[in-house]
Amino acid sequence: MSKILIIGAGGQLGQCLKTVAERRGISDIVFPTENEGNILEAELLNALLEREKPAYVINCAAYTAVDKAEDEVELSKAVNETGAGYLASACKANQAILVHVSTDFVFEGKEVKLLNEDDVAKPINVYGVTKLGGEQAVASILDEHFILRTSWLYSEYANNFVKTMLKLGAERDELGIIADQVGTPTYAIDLANAIFDIIASGKKSYGVYHYSNEGVTSWYDFAKAIFDISETAVKVNPIPGSAYPTKAQRPAFSVMDKSKIKNEFNLDIPYWRTSLVACISKINNK
Template identity: 50%
Template sequence: MNILITGANGQLATCIKALEHFYNQYNFIYKSATELDITNASAVFSFFKNNTIDYCINCAAYTAVDKAESNQEQAYNVNVIGAENLAKACNISNSKLIHVSTDFVFNGSSNKPYNETDSTCPLNVYGATKLEGEQRIQNHFDAYFIIRTSWLYSEFGNNFLKTMLRLSKTRDEIGVVSDQFGSPTYAMDLANTILKIIKVNNNAFGVFHYSNEGAISWYDFAKAIFDLNKIKIKINPITTEDFPTPAERPKYSVLDKAKIKKTFNVDVPSWKDSLKKAILNL
């Protein structure tokens, strides 16, 4: 079985690569943006024509949430056109697509975890382009798994965990937003879940939610990072209004994981247990 992973230099693809030795029965093909530009339809179709691909895991995305507000065309090209190109190529080639999306398709007005059928209403360009990417995939074929995730971090790439640890080396005090709530997701857990979906191979296509268990604020997350690393630093809880950003963010984006647990028999660790693992792997 040949598995194509786009966005090869990102943290999720890097986590999949770290786990591939557990899946020797598969042939993993990693492609970065320079090796396979998913925004270029002819390049995508040519690649699929010349290679037999059973599954495509689309880890490629424009994820710079604030920069997307001013780089709308680039975000649109990657998150919408890129997703559509892969969907079209998968459809023609009889391949299955696993596409990673985001909690930012919701506006955060809920007071309970979002399930897959809840109404979407993104607040920013990033969320809007990711939602349209989902819709383009769904318009072209049925053999897709769209996995919405949230607050992705790992020992690889740029993320909140690594930012907090970096800031702690130069600061004695830090302010962290305390009125935005969600669920951190250890990218290694998400990678494991994606590979389990492929292994189960039950064709239970559709939209799924995956993050670690628990609902916390960014302030809670930062505090846990420093506590687990035994770093002494003063953390000041601040409001969203105290820390204005170009992109508006949902105040609450906790995801309901019941569907993915039941469909693929997935175990979802708590955010704190997974954070401990990530820190051990740093």
């Protein structure tokens, strides 16, 4: 496989890419520290790519604190939009292909329909606005790009919904979980495998693609599954989003159509609950 460089290697997806690279025997891959590959430093990024000469760059660096982004607008914009543009420019100058990770939060989510790549993006929070800005920056600067929108990312690494639920379930007897926001959980290990499959294909079918696990669920049903699979005894009550107000508004329905990525790269995407079982097993064995 061609040489690969990971930006944002210390985050959840970066750690999953490292794990999957080791499993698949991918050795020509570089995981720079944040100081070596800071998304906010254009000259540093360019120097890194000049030195390493990767064929592919995977951008996992992102500001993902959805509620905090409402107050930290400039920082969110700097990381998700400006930084993505810096990286795209460095890729263009060094003839590298960019795999840029985005989000289902670029959609408004008011209509109950499978979202495809051609649907109009209309984000309803700062995080979504800045991630869409990052997509637009990448597309305007660099033709050789894959933008992968994903959703509800979790794994055995870093902080995420699954690990939070397991922690709360061990501490409390009862929880209220939002039941009127619907989407698809995505195991970051599966996303990492998909990214490597795209690179291994050697295809130049650049553009925007949707990737999440298969299936549909609410946060309430996701939490219920986490507790059922982990055999955690906690009562879970479904509540409306209005009962748990957050600073940032979330899409009510953000289930993405994966037909394009499945057809183009012949991907077999796991069902969300199957992957959740695998993840919880990993967490329990840590």
